[in-house]
Amino acid sequence: MSAVPPLPIVPLPEEKSAEALRLLEGLDAPALWWLSGYAAALARHHGGATPRPAASPAREAVAQERLTIVYGSQTGNAKRLAEQLARDAEAAGLAVRLVRAGAYPQRELKAERLLVVVISTQGDGDPPDDARGLVEFLAGKRAPQLADLRYAVLALGDSSYPQFCAIGRRVDARLAELGAVRLLDTGEADVDIETVAAPWLARTLELAREALKPVAARSATVTPLRTAAPLAPASEWTRARPFAAALLANQRIVARDGARDVRHVELSLADSGLAYEPGDALGVWPINPPALVAAVLEATGLDGDAPVRHDGRSLGLRDWLARERELTRLARPFVALHAARARSDDLNRLLAPDRREALAALLASRQPIDLLREYPAAWDAEEFVAALRPLAPRLYSIASSRKAVGDEAHLTVGVVDYEAFGARHVGAASQFLARADDDARVPVYVEPNERFRLPADASRDVVMIGPGTGIAPFRGFVQERRETGAAGRNWLLFGNRHFHSEFLYQTEWQDALRDGSLHRLDLAWSRDGARSYVQDRLREHGRELHAWLDGGAHLYVCGDATRMARDVHAALLDAFVAHGGLERERAEERLLQLAEEGRYARDVY
Structure with missing residues (x-):
């Protein structure tokens, strides 16, 4: 580990600063994070408020000489694109700061001069979990005027949802409302992200270089800043090279x-x-199922052996459909193209702006093969390949x-x-x-999913809520806590349809209860007798749940975002209202606070 840098100006006597440096020397990242949380907890215990220093002239000068990139990511795509832009900008000689939305110091926004936000939209118009605080800050009364800021927003979404890219659009509009000036129009990337993201990032980098060029000419002696958290070296095996x-x-x-x-x-x-x-x-x-590829070829009447050239590559049509194109997910652009070819009034009506809900239902329930069969149309092989989204x-x-x-x-x-x-x-x-x-x-x-990590302090309790296949990460959590001898308690809530046929990893959980690596297990079965769900169990045990959280426990939720995650969130609010004595609005604030502290984490899809 490199030497600890000198402490910035802090309200500590000189001898205490020296002691602090000696303590920090040699500590790894988890230890430093744990120490920072412990110190923050002590400050709260002593009644101290978090200091909010005004931006110094030096800090403002630094902000004028750098590109700040903030990302809000649920599944990793926004993070990946933000890191790509940061690497390209640094390679171009720009000073760059890359920050996760949940870690961005909101008080520094007014000092920024050049900002890029890469942010996704989840479900029906929700922000990524760790971007909720920043999105709410921007929308609130504390957001500063930003007349000196130039910015750009890359919005990621899925056009199968009515609120496509809604969060990116909202952030873009709010920054403009606060007086900031757009570098370029918002990029709106669908699931085939690279189609929009690649040219948008290239243009943004070009404009950022132009924006910082006058500063660079005035500040030739300034050493470019590195990212706030240095980018990890790229693995040999990546998304592009699995x-x-x-x-x-x-x-x-x-x-x-x-x-x-x-x-x-x-x-x-x-x-x-x-x-x-x-x-x-x-x-x-x-690789797409061979039977589905055969069905698509039959429905279109196209020759699977015919060579097709697209994006500078030539493959047989069957290979394009098997390995390169999405056949199980329907997207709005394909619906529009197919509607035109089929001359279908029904499909064209669904594309109207006032039919978003109906279109969303179609995209969620159908696959391309359905449209090919229900609305026959003549397709050319090259145009058909171009119309389908790349396989992801x-x-x-x-x-x-x-x-x-x-x-x-x-x-x-x-x-x-x-x-x-x-x-x-x-x-x-x-x-x-x-x-x-x-x-x-x-x-x-x-x-990697840095938002969904076990607590660095192994003495903390954890509550894990994972119905269906959402149980997956918690099998890893319990294994990890057993292997490390973590002192904290582990409480698992699992739900599925039937006890006898769908109790996933049943014997493992029973063994964990016996050996003490699992301290509590609550179950819910939605098709056996009286229907119950994990949120029902949360309400039944709301007093104990509140006591665990009030005692410092970390809470994790994994699974369906559209219903389960919302219902669980509502049950958590009920627990804070019923057993914490909070008003509903204050309970919402408490859950947001837990999320910002890393104590309420969700991996939902």
């Missing part, structure tokens, strides 16, 4: 006669150098701890396979993994 992981196990973990198929998949990462922490995700590059990797929460399983990564995979609208609907990655045989190699990479 590692071919050997399949070690592919086991069904629900009853054979059950309506659903859920798999426990074990992959070898031996000799890859890939590392992960509990809470991270594994990106899987799938799927992210799975890792269901293991390396301390327990070594150079392996385990996944919990719900296999998507059902009949609807006269077609068999399948999931690209889940079917790919379900079909994998003993000799299979699965293209994978690690997607």
Whole structure:
């Protein structure tokens, strides 16, 4: 570890500053984070408020000479793009600060002169979890006037939702309302992110270089700033260059006669150098099911062996459809193009601005094969390939701890396979993994999720809420806590449809209860007898839940974002109102505070 830099100006006597430096010397990042949290807790105990110093002239001068990039990311895409822009800007000689939205010092916003925000929209118009505080700050009365700020916003979203890129649009509009000046129009990237993001980032870098050029000419002796948190060295295996992981196990973990198929998949990462922490995700590059490719070719009447040239590459059409194009996710641009070719009034009406909800329902329930069959149209092979979105990797929460399983990564995979609208609907990655045989190699990479980490202080209690396959990361959490001998208690809330057929990892949880690595297990079954869900269990045990959180516990939620996560959030509010004596608005503030402290983390999708 490099030497500790001198302390900035602080309200400490000289001898205390020296002692602080000696204490910090040699500590790694987790220890430093723990120490900072401990010190903050002591300050609150003594009744001290967090200091909010005014921006100094020196700090304002630094802000004028740098590009600040703030990202709000739920699944890692916004983070990846922000890091890419930061690397490119540094390579171009610009001073750069890269900051996660949840860690951005809001009081410094008024000193910024050049700002890029890369932010995604979740579900029906929600910000990423760790960007909620910044978004609310911008919308509130404390947001400063920003007449000296130039900015750009790259918005990420999914056009299958009515509130496509809503958060990015909201941030852009609010910055303009506060007096800031746009460098360029908001970029709005759909799931095929690179189509919009690549040219937008290139143009933003060009404009940033122009904006900082006069400053650079005046400040030739200034050493460019590095990022606030230096970028980790890129792994040899990445999203663009995945590692071919050997399949070690592919086991069904629900009853054979059950309506659903859920798999426990074990992959070898031996000799890859890939590392992960509990809470991270594994990106899987799938191959579309052969039966689906054949159905698409039949519906279009196109020749699968015909060569197709697109984006400077030439492949057979069947290869394009199997490995390069999305066949299981429907997108608005394809609906629009197909509606024009099919001359369908029904589809064209769905594209009207006042039919967003109906269009969202179509995109959520149908796949391209449905449109090809229901609204026949003539397609040219090249134009068909160009109309479909590029195939994207799927992210799975890792269901293991390396301390327990070594150079392996385990996944919990719900296999998507059902009949609807006269077609068999399948999931690209889940079917790919379900079909994998003993000799299979699965293209994978690690997607870190710093927002979803176990507490650095192992004496803290943790509450884990994970219905269905949302249980995955908590298997890794419990393994990790067992292997490290963590002193904190572990409380797991799991729900599914049926006890006898869908109690995922049942024997493991029972063993964990016996050996003391799991201290409490509460279950909910939505199709057995009286229906119950995890949020019902939270309300039933609201007093204990509030006591755990009031005592410093960390809370984690994983699973469905559209219903479960919202219902769980409402149940948490009820617990603070009923057992914490808070008004509803204050309870909302308390949950936001827990999120900003890293004590309320969600991995929802």
